[in-house]
Amino acid sequence: MKIKQTAYPHPVLAEFNDDYTNSTFKATLIEVTPQNEGIVEFKVKFELNNSRLQGLIDNHEAIFVTHIECTASMYREAFSTTSREFSFCIPQKKLSKLVDVSFMVVANSTIFDYKNELLHEDYNGVTLTFKKGMYLAVAPGVALPIEKDPIVPTKSIFNLRASEGENPEPYEISFGSGTIDIYLQPNVFEQISYIQRYEQVNALLITMYYLPALIDALTYICEVEQGNSDDPVQDSEWYNSILFQLNQFQIDPKTINETGASVIAHKILGNVVNEALNSLSALLDSE
Structure with a gap:
């Protein structure tokens, strides 16, 4: 979470604004x-x-x-x-x-x-x-x-992209060799590209788009680890990054479905859902 130079809906002491004097x-x-x-x-x-x-x-x-x-x-x-x-x-x-x-x-x-x-x-x-x-x-x-x-390299394992085909689905996921690519309709992608510069909405975007992708990825990893898939993804960057997180929580990837992919996804993303709720509350308070 990087602090960006943005306008907050309430006074915040920062070097990039004048909400306070002599402070x-x-x-x-x-x-x-x-x-x-x-x-x-x-x-x-x-x-x-x-x-x-x-x-x-x-x-x-x-x-x-x-x-x-x-x-x-x-x-x-x-x-x-x-x-x-x-x-x-x-x-x-x-x-x-x-x-x-x-x-x-x-x-x-x-x-x-x-x-x-x-x-x-x-x-x-x-x-x-x-x-x-x-x-x-x-x-x-x-x-x-x-x-x-x-x-993995310092980039995120998730990558939002604009769909290029005709009549694209609202939300599609592709498991690449480096990242999990999330394809969105072009008009939606354009909106996200604009509002991403506002730090307070990033947690909301992660919850909306990364969280479901992570749940799908965990389900997929479980199938691969159980031997139910022949897709050679074990060497991909996103795959090993998620395995690393599972190891931190002492979760066997073969038992993901037993624990629940959604439960594990929330653990991996930590406080991002709470951050999203706080951001939403702050935005509503500003109205």
């Missing part, structure tokens, strides 16, 4: 250190110059969040704290070559009747409510190279 929020990845037993330790320092927002954090109404995402392995996780400096550890096998690290301040509970003397004058007289999970501040993130052999 700053910065975050620094101080150190990334490999530890014993294949663990990587991350140390982060936050600098927040806004007394009202800092007060929310001191009262645990808001939290500092560091979001880690590795597109290749589909690993994503958020680490939170109320301290200016903190550290956390991640198994190195979950990180593959390039990792996106994002920083933000997030509402930890619903904040009613928010006021801040350093808000831009456009918010004078406006009643503000922040629901849990909404961004209060964002800082520039970093793309962190990880020196190890990747499970």
Whole structure:
């Protein structure tokens, strides 16, 4: 999840907008250190110059969040704290070559009747409510190279494409050698290409398009591993990436149907469904 320069439906402290005056929020990845037993330790320092927002954090109404995402392995996780400096550890096998690290301040509970003397004058007289999970501040993130052999290249295993044939189906999936290609009707693909630049809708798009594709892929993997398919896909990038995820959850690919492909898909995608709901709530609140 990369923080993009976009317009939020509520005031957010960021270097790319003027929602606040005389305020700053910065975050620094101080150190990334490999530890014993294949663990990587991350140390982060936050600098927040806004007394009202800092007060929310001191009262645990808001939290500092560091979001880690590795597109290749589909690993994503958020680490939170109320301290200016903190550290956390991640198994190195979950990180593959390039990792996106994002920083933000997030509402930890619903904040009613928010006021801040350093808000831009456009918010004078406006009643503000922040629901849990909404961004209060964002800082520039970093793309962190990880020196190890990747499970797959750093691109996503999913690829949205516009269908080229006549009268295309609304949704088609093709299992290629590198990616899982999702074909959409051209007008739908064009709409998605436009709205993808808004970070807050990405979780919704993943839930709408990647989640069903992942369920189909898991069902397909189960058939292959049980010997019911002669399709030589075991060496494909997307196949091995999903096998890697299954191994993290100690799931035998032959037993996918017993557990349920949809259950496993939600585990692999982690908090993406909750992120989608939070994004939808934020969009509705802006109306």
